[in-house]
Amino acid sequence: MAANSESRVPVLRVRKLNGHPVKVEGKYVLYWMIAARRTRWNFALDRAVELARELDRPLIVLEPLRAGYRWASDRIHRFVIDGMADNAKAFQGTGVVYHPYVEPDPGAGEGLLRGLAGEACVVVTDDFPAFFLPRMIGAAAEKLPARLEAVDSNGILPMRATEQVFARAFDFRRFLQRELKPHLVRLPRRDPLRTKLRPRQRLPDGIAKRWPRATEAVLEGGENVLADLPIDHQVPPAPYGGGAREGRRVLREFLKVRFKRYGEDRNHPDSDGASGLSPYLHFGHVSAHEVLQSLAEHEGWSPENVSGLKSGKRSGWWGMSAAAESFLDQLVTWRELGFNLCVHRDDFDLYESLPEWSRATLEEHASDPRPHVYTLEQFDGAETHDELWNAAQNQLRMEGRIHNYLRMLWGKKILHWSESPQTALEIMIELNNKYALDGRDPNSYSGIFWVLGRYDRAWGPEREVFGKIRYMSSANTRRKLHVNQYIERWDGWQPSLGF
Incomplete structure (x- = not known):
C-alpha cells in the first residue's frame, strides 16, 4: 500500500x-x-x-x-x-x-x-x-x-516539488508564484486524532520494561530531572517553554499584539516585533500550515485571493495586507528556500557548497589584515570590543535566539574578526547550533551561509576581508535601528548575574 x-x-x-x-x-x-x-x-x-x-x-x-x-x-x-x-x-x-x-x-x-x-x-x-x-x-x-x-x-510546498537548487530567493519566489497555489488547499488534518481507530492499551511485552516511558517528573519539568543525563549542562533551558500549546499561544499573541506593525518593527531590536515562532517551527511543535491557516483567518483570506503575479516580487503576491505579505515571505519563501537546498545537496553545511564567486572573493582576501581576531572561546563569551555584537551573543546564550536583523550583523562580524572565512563558518555553526533553539535547521543554515554570499550577489566596492561579500557594520546598524535599550539589556550580561 x-x-x-x-x-x-x-x-x-x-x-x-x-x-x-x-x-x-x-x-x-x-x-x-x-x-x-x-x-x-x-x-x-x-x-x-x-x-x-x-x-x-x-x-x-x-x-x-x-x-x-x-x-x-x-x-x-x-x-x-x-x-x-x-x-x-x-x-x-x-x-x-x-x-x-x-x-x-x-x-x-x-x-x-x-x-x-x-x-x-x-x-x-x-x-x-x-x-x-x-x-x-x-x-x-x-x-x-x-x-x-x-x-x-515541513512546509507549505512539498520539498520534492522542486528538481533544482535555487540560487536566489527571487528565483525561488517566482517558482512559488507559479507552482504553490494547488498546495495551499492540500492541508494536513487539523486534528487527526478525532479519527476512530482500533484501540490498544500498551506496548508489546518486554519493550516498556527495557525502554521505559519518560516519567511524569521528567515530562513536567521536575527539579534536577536533567542533571543525571550526559548532556551539556552549561547551556541552560531558555526562559520560555516549548511544546505545541506554548507555540500556539505565541502565535495567537503575535497575531493579536505585534502583527500589524510586523513590517515596520521586525528589524528594530528595541521594538521586539518578530513572531517568536522559529523554535516551535524547528522542533515541529507548530506547523507552517497552522501558521498560514491562522493568518488566513485573521486576514479573512482564502487561496482564491492569491494574485496571478509571477514576477518574483515580494509585495502583492498573496493578496493580503502588507504586514502579512512581509511575514509570509519569511515563513514560506526564505524558510522553504533552506529546505530546498538541504533536500538536494548533502554538502549544504560545508564551505565548499558556497557559490563559486563568493569562495573566489573570500580566498582573494583571505590574507587581508583583520582589525581584530578573536578565538571561538572569546566569541562564545561575548568578549569582543563591540558592545552591540556582545549584546547579540549574550541574548543568544541566555534566550536561545538573536533578534532577526542582528543575527545577520552577528555573522558578518564573525567573518570580519576571524582568521579565515573557513574558521568564521565553523564558529558561526558551532555557536548557533550550541545555543539557538532553531539551530541545526535548514533555515538557520541559510542565514549562516548568507553571511558568506549564498543567496546574495557580488557587491562593490571591494573591501578588505569581505571582498565582494555584502558588508555590514555595527556603526551603521546603530544609526539605522533602535538598539539602545537592547544594548542596555544585554551588553555585559553574565550567566551568574542573569538579569
Missing part, C-alpha cells in the same frame, strides 16, 4: 525507503515521531492514522530523544520534553499508545525502534533534511524488518 490519489497525504510528500511490503498480518502501525513533534496539522501522523484505519490496526507512536547527539544540552532537551508533555496529554483517551522515551545514556535506546518494528505492519516517520536525521533514517531503512515510509510535513 502506498500514497495514492485517494490519500489525503500528497504523493510528493511520501517516500518509501526500503523494499519491504506492508505486512497485513502485523499487529499495529508504528509512527516514529522525530521531527514533526505534534499531534495536529501533521502529514506524517495523517499517514499513520490513514494506514491504521485502512488496515484496521491500532496505532503506536514512539517519540524518542537521544542523549548522544552533538550539541545535546539542557536547553534543547527541555524544549523537546515540553513538547512530549503536550503530546502525552493530547494522546490521552484516543486509544493510541504514545511512548515518549528519553535516552538515559548514549546508545541505551538501541534496539527500541527495531523491537517495535518487528510486529508492525508498517513504520511511518518524519522526512527532515538536516542534522543527523537523514543518516539516522537511512540506517533505519536498511535495518528495520518492516516497510519504512518518510513523510514530509
Whole structure:
C-alpha cells in the first residue's frame, strides 16, 4: 500500500525507503515521531492514522530523544520534553499508545525502534533534511524488518516539488508564484486524532520494561530531572517553554499584539516585533500550515485571493495586507528556500557548497589584515570590543535566539574578526547550533551561509576581508535601528548575574 490519489497525504510528500511490503498480518502501525513533534496539522501522523484505519490496526507512536547527539544540552532537551508533555496529554483517551522515551545514556535506546518494528505492519516517520536525521533514517531503512515510509510535513510546498537548487530567493519566489497555489488547499488534518481507530492499551511485552516511558517528573519539568543525563549542562533551558500549546499561544499573541506593525518593527531590536515562532517551527511543535491557516483567518483570506503575479516580487503576491505579505515571505519563501537546498545537496553545511564567486572573493582576501581576531572561546563569551555584537551573543546564550536583523550583523562580524572565512563558518555553526533553539535547521543554515554570499550577489566596492561579500557594520546598524535599550539589556550580561 502506498500514497495514492485517494490519500489525503500528497504523493510528493511520501517516500518509501526500503523494499519491504506492508505486512497485513502485523499487529499495529508504528509512527516514529522525530521531527514533526505534534499531534495536529501533521502529514506524517495523517499517514499513520490513514494506514491504521485502512488496515484496521491500532496505532503506536514512539517519540524518542537521544542523549548522544552533538550539541545535546539542557536547553534543547527541555524544549523537546515540553513538547512530549503536550503530546502525552493530547494522546490521552484516543486509544493510541504514545511512548515518549528519553535516552538515559548514549546508545541505551538501541534496539527500541527495531523491537517495535518487528510486529508492525508498517513504520511511518518524519522526512527532515538536516542534522543527523537523514543518516539516522537511512540506517533505519536498511535495518528495520518492516516497510519504512518518510513523510514530509515541513512546509507549505512539498520539498520534492522542486528538481533544482535555487540560487536566489527571487528565483525561488517566482517558482512559488507559479507552482504553490494547488498546495495551499492540500492541508494536513487539523486534528487527526478525532479519527476512530482500533484501540490498544500498551506496548508489546518486554519493550516498556527495557525502554521505559519518560516519567511524569521528567515530562513536567521536575527539579534536577536533567542533571543525571550526559548532556551539556552549561547551556541552560531558555526562559520560555516549548511544546505545541506554548507555540500556539505565541502565535495567537503575535497575531493579536505585534502583527500589524510586523513590517515596520521586525528589524528594530528595541521594538521586539518578530513572531517568536522559529523554535516551535524547528522542533515541529507548530506547523507552517497552522501558521498560514491562522493568518488566513485573521486576514479573512482564502487561496482564491492569491494574485496571478509571477514576477518574483515580494509585495502583492498573496493578496493580503502588507504586514502579512512581509511575514509570509519569511515563513514560506526564505524558510522553504533552506529546505530546498538541504533536500538536494548533502554538502549544504560545508564551505565548499558556497557559490563559486563568493569562495573566489573570500580566498582573494583571505590574507587581508583583520582589525581584530578573536578565538571561538572569546566569541562564545561575548568578549569582543563591540558592545552591540556582545549584546547579540549574550541574548543568544541566555534566550536561545538573536533578534532577526542582528543575527545577520552577528555573522558578518564573525567573518570580519576571524582568521579565515573557513574558521568564521565553523564558529558561526558551532555557536548557533550550541545555543539557538532553531539551530541545526535548514533555515538557520541559510542565514549562516548568507553571511558568506549564498543567496546574495557580488557587491562593490571591494573591501578588505569581505571582498565582494555584502558588508555590514555595527556603526551603521546603530544609526539605522533602535538598539539602545537592547544594548542596555544585554551588553555585559553574565550567566551568574542573569538579569
